Amino acid sequence: QLQLQESGPGLVKPSETLSLTCTVSGGSISSGSYYWGWIRQPPGKGLEWIGNIFYGGSSYYNPSLRSRVTISGDTSKSQFSLRLSSVTAADTAVYYCARHYTSGWIDSWGQGTLVTVSS
Amino acid sequence: EIVMTQSPGTLSVSPGERVTLSCRASQSVRSNLAWYQQKPGQAPRLLFYGASTRATGIPGRFSGSGSGTEFTLTISSLQSEDFAVYYCQQYNNWPPLTFGGGTKVEIK
Numbered sequence: 395q396l397q398l399q400e401s402g403p404g405l406v407k408p409s410e411t412l413s414l415t416c417t418v419s420g421g422s423i424s425s426g427s428y429y430w431g432w433i434r435q436p437p438g439k440g441l442e443w444i445g446n447i448f449y450g451g452s453s454y455y456n457p458s459l460r461s462r463v464t465i466s467g468d469t470s471k472s473q474f475s476l477r478l479s480s481v482t483a484a485d486t487a488v489y490y491c492a493r494h495y496t497s498g499w500i501d502s503w504g505q506g507t508l509v510t511v512s513s
Numbered sequence: 514e515i516v517m518t519q520s521p522g523t524l525s526v527s528p529g530e531r532v533t534l535s536c537r538a539s540q541s542v543r544s545n546l547a548w549y550q551q552k553p554g555q556a557p558r559l560l561f562y563g564a565s566t567r568a569t570g571i572p573g574r575f576s577g578s579g580s581g582t583e584f585t586l587t588i589s590s591l592q593s594e595d596f597a598v599y600y601c602q603q604y605n606n607w608p609p610l611t612f613g614g615g616t617k618v619e620i621k
Contacts, residue, residue, distance in 0.1 A: 440600065441600055443607075443610040458609070498545070498547075498604025499559065
């Protein structure tokens with residue numbers, strides 16, 4: 395059974411870089427059938443797609459965040475990571491890692507991790 | 514970017530009632546639409562993809578319909594475990610993948 399688990403700091407200072415890792419078990423992130431990505435949800439608000447990667451080398455980002463986001467992967471550790479630079483309080487959210495079918499729907503989610511941006 | 518609009522924002526219903534949730538796309542997404550259910554403190558759960566294909570383990574009281582710009586999620590007889598927030602998401606034209614703002618189904 396596929397499981398995804400986010401890890402990383404729960405508190406990040408303004409202007410610094412948010413870094414999270416998703417560890418995948420029960421499945422291979424080098425599968426050609428899926429993308430692996432990140433979605434966030436500010437407290438009490440809706441879902442915002444951040445981006446995803448595919449192990450053919452492609453990556454896709456939300457244009458609203460593209461200049462600040464990098465998603466990368468490490469197949470040897472079955473992990474993929476999110477880096478979001480120059481964070482502000484508006485980046486405070488629960489961050490979910492997730493598996494996307496290549497078409498684009500999302501069939502598996504991590505439990506989510508709250509990241510607060512505050513000094 | 515395709516904008517997804519859900520209505521109503523909140524729906525107050527009694528257990529056993531039939532519930533209809535709407536999702537509208539700013540341009541055609543054909544049938545490339547998914548629905549998710551999210552309960553407090555939990556990650557979203559996939560209900561439907563392809564507008565009407567039920568995901569694994571989703572009860573038959575849930576149904577999805579629509580194509581183009583207008584979509585509907587119906588719960589034929591609301592159970593206590595169905596009180597949650599429901600989101601639609603288009604995947605016809607991405608990036609970005611875009612979600613609706615959600616409909617909260619609460620107990621009347």
